[in-house]
Amino acid sequence: GSTVSTLGSGARYAGRSVRAKAARGSTRSSSSSSSSMEVDLPPTAALDQQDLLGGQLKRRREAEQECxxxxxxxxKLRGSLGDLEAMVAVLEEENAQFEAERERLEGEIEALREQKDEAVAGAGALKKKVEGAYLVARKEAExxxxxxxxxxRREEKSAADREARLARRRxxxxxxxxxxxxxxxxxASAALVEQADQAAREELELRVTATSKTSEAATRAASESANAVIRVVAEQRxxxxxxxxMRTQAQAAEKVVHGMRKQIEELQAENKxxxxxxRSREEDLFRAAREAEERDRAAAEERD
Structure with missing residues (x-):
């Protein structure tokens, strides 16, 4: 718009300059013609009146040609001025169109800026929503x-308890x-001892009753008593x-019991x-969860 107005002003100034020059030329020619008619002849004798008139006519023709x-x-300048004025009108119309286009583009830019603000706000809300969902999923995973x-732990403890119960039952x-x-x-020992005592009593009774018999009977009784004693000694053996x-079996059983007790002690030690x-693993998990929560809180504070 400023360029078009400058061109219009330049064209109008050029037209006024041309018109002023033409007016000055016509005025100069008319004044020179009138003055040539009114002035007297110079006092010099070298120039005659015909030469003066010829010079005046020549200058007049030159002035008319110049005019x-x-x-x-x-x-030509008026035509150019008309063309420039038409061009100025066209440029002013184009300038108005450009102005309308600029206003339309500014409106679109403003609408795009609003859409951008809405998109940024939506992205922030979506980011918060995603972060919330991530925190919820993380807590659920933990x-x-x-x-x-x-x-x-319950399964391991129940397995250890089952093994301990089986060991105690065994x-x-x-x-x-x-x-x-x-x-x-x-x-069995009491029965054998009782049998030996009974045999000894019987042998003694036989020995007492055999004292009244003959020597043969005594010898036979002594022999039978000796045999009985031998049998009793063998039975006692x-x-x-x-x-x-039985003592060996009892010792073996005691060794087995001792081994089972040792296994129970080992199982109890393993259980402890x-x-x-x-407990150490629980503490590590709790510490890791707390550190992760602190890192998430610090990251959230940094993002805010």
């Missing part, structure tokens, strides 16, 4: 991990078997052998170590 030339230039760890069975064997051993065997490692 016609200037008028032609004036007409709860699931803790639940799985607790289930694993020890009770072995102790019951050992008690039964001891009772059987004592009963068998009883001692059976008792030794498992509980200690379980």
């Amino acid at each position: 016609r030339r200037l008028e032609g230039e004036n007409l 709860r699931a991990v803790a639940k799985a760890a607790a289930a694993e 020890i009770a069975e072995l102790e019951a078997e050992l008690c039964r064997q001891r009772e059987d051993h004592h009963a 068998e009883v001692r052998r059976a008792a030794a065997k 170590d498992l509980q200690r490692r379980t």
Whole structure:
């Protein structure tokens, strides 16, 4: 718009300059012609009146030619001025169109800016929503991990408890078997001792009754008594052998019981170590969860 107005002003100034020059030329020619008619002849004798008139006519023709030339230039400038004015009108119309287009583009830019602000706000809301969903999913995953760890600990503890119960049951069975064997051993030993005593009493009774008999009968009785004593000694030896065997079995049973008790102690130690490692693992998980929560809180504060 400023360029078009400058062009219009320049064209109008050029037209006024041409018209002023033409007016000055015509005025100069008319004044020179009138003055040539009114002035007197110079006092010098070297120039005559004809030379003066010829010079005046020549200058007049030159002035008229100059005036016609200037008028032609004036007409050309007027035509150029009309063209420039038409061009100025066209440029002003285009300028108005450009102004309307600029206003339309500014409106579109403002609408796009509003859409951008809405998109930024929506992106922020979506980011917060995604972060919230991530935190919820993370907490659910941590709860699931803790639940799985607790289930694993319960399962390990229940397995250890089952093994301990089985070991205690086996020890009770072995102790019951050992008690039964001891009772059987004592009963067998008592029965053998009772039989030996009964045989000895019978032998003594026979020996007492045989004193009144003859020597042959005494010899036979003595022989039978000796045989009986031999049998009693052999039976006692068998009883001692059976008792030794029972003692050996009892010692073996005691060794088995001792081994089972040692296994129970080892199982209890393993159970304690498992509980200690379980507590340590729980503390590590709790510490890791707390550190992750602190990192998430710090990251959220940095984003805010």
